[in-house]
Amino acid sequence: MRNFIKKEIEKVVGKSQFDVFKPACAGGSEKFGDYSSNAAMVFGKDPENLKSQISNLKSDLISKIEVAGPGFLNFWLSEKGIEKGLENLKKKAAKGEPRQGREKIQVEFISVNPTGEFHIGHGRGAFYGDVLANVLRMAGYNVEREFFINDSKESNQIKELGKTVLGKGTTYLTKSLKSQILKIKSKIKKTDDETEAGYLLADQIQNNNEKFIKKDLKIKFDKWFSEEKELRQKKFFEKTLDLLKKKKLTYKKDNAIWLKTSKYGDEEDRVIVRSSGEFAYFLSDIAYHINKFKRGYKKVIDVLGADHQGHVKRMMAVKKILGWKGDLDILISQIVAVKEGGIVKKLSKRKGVLVLLKDLIKEVGLDVARWFYLEKSLSTQMEFDMALAKEQSPKNPVYYVQYAGARMSSIINKSEIRSTKFETKLKIQKLKTEERNLILKLIQFPEVIEDVAKDYQVHHLTTYAYELAKVFTDFYENVRVLNAENEELKKFRLNLIFITRKTLNQILNLLGISAPESMQDSR
Numbered sequence: 001m002r003n004f005i006k007k008e009i010e011k012v013v014g015k016s017q018f019d020v021f022k023p024a025c026a027g028g029s030e031k032f033g034d035y036s037s038n039a040a041m042v043f044g045k046d047p048e049n050l051k052s053q054i055s056n057l058k059s060d061l062i063s064k065i066e067v068a069g070p071g072f073l074n075f076w077l078s079e080k081g082i083e084k085g086l087e088n089l090k091k092k093a094a095k096g097e098p099r100q101g102r103e104k105i106q107v108e109f110i111s112v113n114p115t116g117e118f119h120i121g122h123g124r125g126a127f128y129g130d131v132l133a134n135v136l137r138m139a140g141y142n143v144e145r146e147f148f149i150n151d152s153k154e155s156n157q158i159k160e161l162g163k164t165v166l167g168k169g170t171t172y173l174t175k176s177l178k179s180q181i182l183k184i185k186s187k188i189k190k191t192d193d194e195t196e197a198g199y200l201l202a203d204q205i206q207n208n209n210e211k212f213i214k215k216d217l218k219i220k221f222d223k224w225f226s227e228e229k230e231l232r233q234k235k236f237f238e239k240t241l242d243l244l245k246k247k248k249l250t251y252k253k254d255n256a257i258w259l260k261t262s263k264y265g266d267e268e269d270r271v272i273v274r275s276s277g278e279f280a281y282f283l284s285d286i287a288y289h290i291n292k293f294k295r296g297y298k299k300v301i302d303v304l305g306a307d308h309q310g311h312v313k314r315m316m317a318v319k320k321i322l323g324w325k326g327d328l329d330i331l332i333s334q335i336v337a338v339k340e341g342g343i344v345k346k347l348s349k350r351k352g353v354l355v356l357l358k359d360l361i362k363e364v365g366l367d368v369a370r371w372f373y374l375e376k377s378l379s380t381q382m383e384f385d386m387a388l389a390k391e392q393s394p395k396n397p398v399y400y401v402q403y404a405g406a407r408m409s410s411i412i413n414k415s416e417i418r419s420t421k422f423e424t425k426l427k428i429q430k431l432k433t434e435e436r437n438l439i440l441k442l443i444q445f446p447e448v449i450e451d452v453a454k455d456y457q458v459h460h461l462t463t464y465a466y467e468l469a470k471v472f473t474d475f476y477e478n479v480r481v482l483n484a485e486n487e488e489l490k491k492f493r494l495n496l497i498f499i500t501r502k503t504l505n506q507i508l509n510l511l512g513i514s515a516p517e518s519m520q521d522s523r
């Protein structure tokens with residue numbers, strides 16, 4: 001319905017960059033309208049005059065328009081408008097999975113170095129990238145998930161791993177790493193080369209991490225991209241260096257080779273070949289992204305950790321240098337801290353404050369872990385509240401949403417709707433406030449998907465799921481369903497619950513969270 005209102009406004013003012021949005025109030029449509037727009041402010045028009053012009057279009061889907069504040073218009077849908085919105089939602093639900101007809105997008109996320117197990121900081125980018133890919137796919141894009149394996153034999157981490165394997169160092173050494181070393185003991189005996197020993201161990205660690213991602217995190221990747229096999233062995237580093245030299249974008253200083261990124265928006269020039277003659281990590285990043293765009297992606301999305309903040313400007317500079325036609329979006333996930341017993345513990349490798357992701361999931365469950373990671377914007381720091389995560393009451397948002405879904409299932413299971421499909425037509429007459437609010441919230445679902453696919457603000461999904469659960473709970477507590485006043489009303493309300501359950505299931509599926517039929521199945 002948001003797009004319909006936008007088109008109505010465009011009939012008067014023409015197309016431009018104005019917004020139509022849901023007022024920031026829960027269940028407050030009676031006072032603040034079903035939708036609002038800043039069109040008058042954007043166009044510099046008199047709000048009363050604009051309201052009059054739109055009202056003269058006499059749309060039977062809008063019942064009222066009011067001026068609100070300096071340049072805002074509030075809109076109320078008519079009952080016919082509500083009915084139209086519900087019919088559109090049912091049509092989309094009946095179609096099922098969207099056709100993947102839009103452009104090809106790659107989402108690269110997690111990409112943890114193969115030096116050990118996942119800690120809680122890694123969980124944020126992992127779940128975010130997975131859900132973003134789910135949403136983009138639902139929006140109709142051809143999405144591929146990719147994990148970049150930093151396993152080049154030239155990397156310092158591989159060499160340090162090798163020293164640890166051969167007893168020449170202790171970098172990355174943990175109890176878990178010791179057990180991994182024992183598993184490849186027979187292979188290590190055949191070499192005294194630090195690089196080869198490190199590579200063998202990194203391969204073992206990566207195999208374990210892949211199993212953890214698939215089995216415990218429930219994340220599936222389309223491609224596991226090996227830096228060593230796909231870039232180094234195929235001479236991609238050398239080809240990339242030659243390309244940059246031919247463009248006269250490099251120079252030598254202090255026996256190192258530098259790239260002129262400062263001319264293209266970066267804060268300073270960057271080293272791409274060290275004075276020792278080794279390729280810098282930055283050259284690997286450039287080669288990798290050249291490879292990505294050669295594979296035909298129209299958009300590449302990188303989800304990186306908080307320590308990669310400086311990566312953004314330099315890669316955007318490279319995009320300008322090489323003139324990539326596709327879009328490049330680099331998203332940075334901020335720091336994760338654990339709050340337990342009223343004390344906040346920030347993740348720190350130096351201080352030894354490392355909480356493994358597998359231990360967190362074991363303690364609170366995958367559903368809760370996913371929700372808590374996803375409910376905050378990726379760009380803000382977050383505290384994982386262990387006490388709230390373990391709470392099995394309405395205080396815990398995951399429990400609250402799943403309980404609402406289980407309640408919907410219970411009502412459906414007690415009715416004849418189990419053997420019926422969507423009604424082709426749900427005639428809406430005089431609606432109760434709780435019915436109207438529920439339908440309005442349902443109508444917003446496609447709009448939420450559309451917004452997240454554009455701005456990547458995945459946390460809006462958890463917000464929407466919680467709000468949907470809340471308006472349903474209000475509906476359940478105030479509206480008679482199975483013992484409705486008449487059979488027609490009963491049928492309408494049962495179908496409304498049926499649609500709500502399907503919508504909530506879709507959201508939870510996007511989030512990678514289970515939708516139990518009863519709360520006994522949820523833990």
